Amino acid sequence: MPDDTHTDPSEVREIRINPVVPAESVLVATARSMRPKKAEELAPRDTRKHVETCPFCRGNEHKTPPAILTWPETGDWQIRMVENLYPVLGDDRSQAGFAFGLQQTIDGYGRHEVIIDHFEHGIAVHEMAEPHLAALFGVYQARMRQLFESDPRLKYVLVFKNFGPAAGASIPHTHSQVIAMPVVPENVDAEVKNSAAHYAKHHHCIFCALIDEALTFEATIYDRVSGAVRRKINVGQYVVERGEKFIAIKPFASRYEWEVHILPLAHQADYLDVNGEDLADLARVMKRTMARLDAVIGGAQYNFFLHSVPHDSQQQAHAPSYHWHLEICPRTSIPTGFELGSGLFVNTVNPEQAAERLRAVELQDGP
Ligand SMILES: [Zn+2]
Ligand SMILES: [Zn+2]
Ligand SMILES: [Zn+2]
Numbered sequence: 001m002p003d004d005t006h007t008d009p010s011e012v013r014e015i016r017i018n019p020v021v022p023a024e025s026v027l028v029a030t031a032r033s034m035r036p037k038k039a040e041e042l043a044p045r046d047t048r049k050h051v052e053t054c055p056f057c058r059g060n061e062h063k064t065p066p067a068i069l070t071w072p073e074t075g076d077w078q079i080r081m082v083e084n085l086y087p088v089l090g091d092d093r094s095q096a097g098f099a100f101g102l103q104q105t106i107d108g109y110g111r112h113e114v115i116i117d118h119f120e121h122g123i124a125v126h127e128m129a130e131p132h133l134a135a136l137f138g139v140y141q142a143r144m145r146q147l148f149e150s151d152p153r154l155k156y157v158l159v160f161k162n163f164g165p166a167a168g169a170s171i172p173h174t175h176s177q178v179i180a181m182p183v184v185p186e187n188v189d190a191e192v193k194n195s196a197a198h199y200a201k202h203h204h205c206i207f208c209a210l211i212d213e214a215l216t217f218e219a220t221i222y223d224r225v226s227g228a229v230r231r232k233i234n235v236g237q238y239v240v241e242r243g244e245k246f247i248a249i250k251p252f253a254s255r256y257e258w259e260v261h262i263l264p265l266a267h268q269a270d271y272l273d274v275n276g277e278d279l280a281d282l283a284r285v286m287k288r289t290m291a292r293l294d295a296v297i298g299g300a301q302y303n304f305f306l307h308s309v310p311h312d313s314q315q316q317a318h319a320p321s322y323h324w325h326l327e328i329c330p331r332t333s334i335p336t337g338f339e340l341g342s343g344l345f346v347n348t349v350n351p352e353q354a355a356e357r358l359r360a361v362e363l364q365d366g367p
Contacts, residue, residue: 012350016253020198020206021190026253026345045164045301046172047122056080056116056173068113069143071135078132079139080116084177087112110154110181111147115139117161117174124174124300125163126290133283138276140176140306145272147180148311154180155312156188164301166331184310192310192322199321207323208267214238214249238351240292240358243285245278250355255345258297258330258354260289269322270315271308286326292358293330302330 011030018024055063058076065085070077117136118128125133144157161176162169169175184192198206215236222229240260241248248262262285268274274282293300308324309315339346 015344018251018253019210021187021194023190024253024255024345026255026347028347028350030348030350043165045122045166045169045299049120049122051121051173054121054171054173056171056175057121058119064114069139071139076119078119079136080119081139081143081178082114082116084112084114110179112180113143113178115143115176115178117176121173124290124294126287126294128287130280130283130287133287134279136176137274137279137282137286140178141272141274141279143178144308147178148272151180153182156181156184156310157308158185158305160303160305162303164299164331166301166334167303169301184312188307188310191307192314192318195323196318196321205267205321205323207263207325211247211249211263211265214247238355240355241285241289243281245281246285248285248289250351250358252351254347254351254354256329257332257347257349258293258300258302258358260293260328260358262286262289262326262328263323267320267323269309269319269324271306271324288363289328289358291363292361293328295361296357297330297332300330302328304328 013027013029016026016028018026050057054060061067061080065083067077068081068083070081071079115136117125118132128136140159144159147154147157157178157180159176159178163174165172195206198204202209238250238252239247240250245265246262247265248260250260262282264274264278264282290300293302304326306324306326309318309322333348336346338344
């Protein structure tokens, strides 16, 4: 926390540039007048254990397309994967992409699948047992691998989760989605290209550098005129949770108030390269991070998504410079016209203070 005595550290108003994607900047403005819609206006999430009419609950398997895979493979399923009934991309059409003047389309070829994360209808991630979460991360990996191997046209497999109505989850039963596509999403592409440019210039991975900074770096900023300490930044303050193999960090330029990223501590570009044992540590860091978020926000509703190196012709070239990660973006407010119109995210909670509050949560150790 800044130890500046001249101004209230809770009153911050500055534009922070995302170090990986500089085009993405955030206005951190903690003044009340900037505050968009508050959390209490968001719809509550469904916390029931079993819902008779829910197509994703056990006993209603006939209401979904047949399972692509289940875990465990025999006996009562705990995780179940099916085709999406309303896919945004599908493989059943042959129409080619067309270009008309400045307006271009690419054929909507791909796959869209749903993973029912848990047989319990409204269970939150931090309530799932660690071995269950590790199995879920394993299912993500197994399906990504199968999809990439099934069709060389697929360049990217996006795994994401919308949890709670505030995060756009249309079915309340806890689930994740997998979208395999023939193009690399623009935000991933920007990360990949910018981190490659950073690597060409500095010969190291920018994500590894950010982790090192988070673990070790300290900086003091002096006033240029008086020489007085204007601000002291202890970058270790961005660490939210640390495991043996993974770390959870509050990004300096967080777009969302409670945004947290989880990354492998050792350099790794492709999520497919995580070995089975390490998934247990990922599950532990994830569970603890989500428990912290849930305790601070009070029933976190969020999106999370997995960013991994694209499987395109540049995959090998990007292996040393890109670093896969999980971005967790809790939804505590609704974007305002200012944000949509300017493209500038507004964050009303100082990221340093947010990280401190997340770290301060006392967690009970459990499986
Ligand atoms: Zn259900
Ligand atoms: Zn790295
Ligand atoms: Zn990312």
